[in-house]
Amino acid sequence: MPPVKKNSSWISEQLCVQAARTCNIYCAYCQNPPDGKMPPLKTALAAIKRRKIKAVSLEGGGEPTADPDFFPLIARLKKAGVEHFMLSTNGVTLSDAAFCEKAAAEIEYFTVNFPSHLPEIYAAATRSVKFPLALKGLMNLKACGAQEKVRLFHIISAFNYKALPAFAAWAAKNLPGAAFVNFTFVRNAGRVNDDPGLVPPYSAVEPYLRLALAKLKLSGLRAVVQNFPLCRLPGFEGFSFEFQRWLRGDEVFEEGVAHRARCAACSRCTLAPACCGARADYARIRGLAELKPSSLNPGLINPERF
Ligand code: SF4
Numbered sequence: 001m002p003p004v005k006k007n008s009s010w011i012s013e014q015l016c017v018q019a020a021r022t023c024n025i026y027c028a029y030c031q032n033p034p035d036g037k038m039p040p041l042k043t044a045l046a047a048i049k050r051r052k053i054k055a056v057s058l059e060g061g062g063e064p065t066a067d068p069d070f071f072p073l074i075a076r077l078k079k080a081g082v083e084h085f086m087l088s089t090n091g092v093t094l095s096d097a098a099f100c101e102k103a104a105a106e107i108e109y110f111t112v113n114f115p116s117h118l119p120e121i122y123a124a125a126t127r128s129v130k131f132p133l134a135l136k137g138l139m140n141l142k143a144c145g146a147q148e149k150v151r152l153f154h155i156i157s158a159f160n161y162k163a164l165p166a167f168a169a170w171a172a173k174n175l176p177g178a179a180f181v182n183f184t185f186v187r188n189a190g191r192v193n194d195d196p197g198l199v200p201p202y203s204a205v206e207p208y209l210r211l212a213l214a215k216l217k218l219s220g221l222r223a224v225v226q227n228f229p230l231c232r233l234p235g236f237e238g239f240s241f242e243f244q245r246w247l248r249g250d251e252v253f254e255e256g257v258a259h260r261a262r263c264a265a266c267s268r269c270t271l272a273p274a275c276c277g278a279r280a281d282y283a284r285i286r287g288l289a290e291l292k293p294s295s296l297n298p299g300l301i302n303p304e305r306f
């Protein structure tokens with residue numbers, strides 16, 4: 001089935017604005033570690049005015065809410081015409097109830113990087129002791145009526161993959177009204193720096209991930225999986241973010257995202273047009289032997305709710 005192009009929504013017109021120069025935790029898997037620098041805002045403001053951009057995502061190079069000028073930045077963007085804000089955050093600053101309430105009044109979606117509901121895994125993955133603050137931040141969002149604005153962003157790494165089903169059960173119990181859970185497989189970039197100890201094989205993750213997705217589906221909490229090959233998601237392909245992009249007629253890969261590595265199995269696979277495959281940075285440390293060509297028609301895969 002040929003993919004069908006959908007009408008564009010404000011999400012597809014949004015601009016990413018780097019709104020951070022530092023971070024208040026130190027994730028071992030951080031792809032884009034802060035370097036103390038932030039590009040001048042005037043470049044983003046000029047683009048917003050010129051292209052009449054109405055939606056921005058505040059993210060990049062650290063934690064936006066750690067910047068003392070976080071709310072003044074929002075005010076300047078609003079003045080330039082922005083009406084919709086999305087925030088990528090680790091949630092730690094949202095442990096301040098007043099800050100959280102003020103942010104919830106401005107932000108439409110909070111993408112919260114929360115690598116575990118278990119303190120010991122959180123501590124290892126983020127090299128921090130801020131688990132209680134991050135958890136409080138999430139619960140503050142719930143308490144101030146912003147639960148449906150929460151997108152739980154769970155990077156799958158060697159630290160947490162065995163706890164994916166338990167995380168799914170925790171999310172379904174504690175944040176049942178969240179927008180969705182996003183499981184993104186760790187990329188070998190930034191601090192990962194070719195360390196196979198941080199990047200588990202797809203095949204090791206697969207059974208835990210499928211169980212986690214099944215639990216979420218049964219609970220009614222939506223879920224999506226990013227950067228994970230379709231042949232390692234048998235029966236659960238409909239959760240793939242890249243497959244869903246293909247289905248709605250978008251490019252499989254978002255702008256700026258590395259494409260798949262060249263792979264003999266992929267070249268013989270009918271799912272290739274709708275699949276992210278394995279990135280070269282994964283292949284470099286784990287190889288490509290786990291990828292198995294399929295003869296499934298991607299147009300016959302049922303997309304999951306997302
Ligand atoms: S992944 Fe996000 S929260 Fe973690 S250190 Fe990097 S910028 Fe900070």
Ligand code: SF4
Nearest residue numbers: 229231266269275277
């Ligand atoms: S063989 Fe390649 S294209 Fe086919 S499902 Fe696996 S990763 Fe995707």
